[in-house]
Amino acid sequence: MTVKPIRSVTIVGGGTAGWMTAAAMSKIFADHDLKIALIESEQIGTVGVGEATIPQILLFNRMLGIDENAFIKATQATFKLGIEFEGWRRQGHSYLHPFGSYGSDMDGVMFHHFWLNARQRGYEVELPEFCLQVLAAREGRFLRPVPNAKNSPLGHIAYAFQFDAGLYAKYLRDYAEARGVERIEGRVEHTSLHPENGHLASVSLQDGREYSADFFIDCSGFRGLLIEQALETGYEDWSDWLPCNRALAVPSERVRAPDPFTRSTARPAGWQWHIPLQHRTGNGHVYCSDHMRDDEAAAILLDNLEGRALRDPIQLRFVTGHRRKFWNRNVLAIGLAAGFMEPLESTSIHLIQSGIARLMTLFPDRSFNPADIEEYNRLTLQEYEYVRDFLVLHYRQTERDDSEFWRRCRNLPMTDHLARKLELYRTNGRVYREKDELFNETSWLAVMDGQGVVPEGHHPLVASLGEMEVDARLEQILSVIRASADHMPRHEEFIAQHCAAEPDLLSENV
Incomplete structure (x- = not known):
């Protein structure tokens, strides 16, 4: 079979999704004869709710060869050790979902089983005390x-x-343009399809300029200019599982040293995010319009800012879910054009990153093999479903019944995947990470424990150690973690020493 290499790729839309895609392709295809262009309009604002990330972003930056300190200075970044959830289990309760593990596994058995054994015997130290990231986050280290x-x-x-x-x-x-990506200023007005196969042939701008390509990547956000408006791919609505459908976002003045964690605070009809950067704080209120008016949501957001708002809140309307096909014919959607999962666990930028990585693995030639496209869509849907189920866990496993919204959340439908996870943990504290699942055992354990899911038992091999031996090992681990936390400098001191940004940079994005 003759391979017909892709000669040209056009990305429609900039923002985080578009420029992550362009940067990755400019790096990976540096030694190939591939023309990469990106069309964006300065008249169209970008949605910047994805300011918080998860550790996989380090892999992306390292793949690009980015110097981490330079990147932090340029983006006014701070470090993140996890996400704190306030009021999710019940009002007045909080817990932290850390990026690090708990304790140390023993004799091939996960650490938390030994803690469960001691806990059932009256041991009073909580599980989070055995995680270095939790201690460091609480103390600002x-x-x-x-x-x-x-x-x-x-x-x-x-x-x-x-x-x-x-x-x-x-x-x-800047990275992508330095490596040959052509940026085209303009707004896409029309699209044309091939009459023979229905593939996208070209896009036309408002001023009449027309651009064709072998392969198009849609990074146009919620509008889905190519994947939806041109190809009419369709959308799967997941509102039955995740009913929030509005968000308000606003930056505020920095009033104190930034925390090394993101905060999510439950509100009567949703939740509020707090993301501390070097130069300001990102804030937002995600809520369900079935249970709260827009003006009420705005008042709650503005009344709970630590510093002065730097502008009026902007509103985003969304439907949680995804395109029926992420890749349709010669158009592939990345970012919000592909689907929307509320940023409760900071997955927005990761889903961009994983979509790019998956595309590089299954990159087509001009025959656009249906098997490649089907595999991309299957794997991407699986990832979205795993993320959805993890988010549903936060809402469904709550003790709150103080508002109509939270009473609704307690009765959200469960998928078979989520039901299995909960049943395994409730019986004997077992936590399994399915193949290619984004969130690992620590993540599921942190949220199930934080939301008050209590196992009835634990791994039977814990009994191979005597109770005194288990307790002694727990105390030794606790001592090591405490000493490690004490060794860590303050978060703001680390930034000041290694990667402090210029103080006068202020982005218009939230």
Whole structure:
């Protein structure tokens, strides 16, 4: 079979999705004869709700060869050790979903089973005390992993970033353009399809300029200019599982040292995010319009800012779900054009990243093999479903019944996948990570424990150690983690020493 290489790729839409895609392709195809162009209009604002990330972003930046300190300075970033959830289990209760693991596994059995054994015997130390990231986050500490400390918790510090999404897009634009990506200023007005196969042939701008390509990538956001408006792909609505459908976003003044974690605070009809950066704080209120008016939501957001709002809130309307096909014919959707999952667990930028990685693995030639397209769609749908189920866990496993919204959440439908996860944990504390599942055992354990799911038993092999031995090991682990946290500097001190940004940069994005 003759291979017909793709000669040209046109990305429609900039922002984080567009410029992440352009940057990755400019790096990976640096030695190939591939023309890459990106069309965006300065008249169209970008949606920047994805300022918080998860540790996989480090892999993307390293693939590009980005210097981490330079990237942090350019994007006004801070470090992130996890996400704190306030009021999700019940009002007045909080817990932290950390990026690091709990304790240390023993004799091939996950650590938390030993803690469960002691807990059932009256042990009073809570599970989060056995996680270095939890202690460090609470005390405002941060340190990168210490080289040659593999036997210490300090050698395994998982972290991510909290950054200005607008500045990140600008940083990647500079990166991509330096590697040959052509940026075209303009707004797409019309699209044309091939009469023979229905593939997208070209896009036309408002001023009449027309651009054709072998392959198009739709990064146009909720509008889905190519995947939906041109190809009429269709959309799967997941509102029955995740009913929030509005968000208000606003930046505020920084009034104190930034925390090394993101905060999600439950509100009467949704939740509020708090993302501290070097130059400002990102804030937003995600809510369900079935249970709250827009003016009420705005008042709650503005009344709960730590500093002065830097502009009026902008409103976003969305339907949680995804396109029926993420890749349709010669158009592939990335970012919000592909689907929307509320940013409760900071998955927005990761879904862009994983979509790009999956595309590179299954990159087509001009025959657009249906098997490649089908596999991309299957794997992407699976990832979205796994993320959806993890988000539903936060809402459904709540003790709150103080509003109509939370009473509704307690009765959200469960998928078979989520039901299996809960049943395994409730019986004997077992947590399994399915193949290719984004969230690992620590993540599921953190949220199930934080939301008050209590196992009836634990792994039977715990009984191979005597109770005194279990208790002694727990105390030793606790001591090591406490000493490791004490060794870490303050978050703001670490930034000041290694990667402080210029103080006068302020992005218009939220």
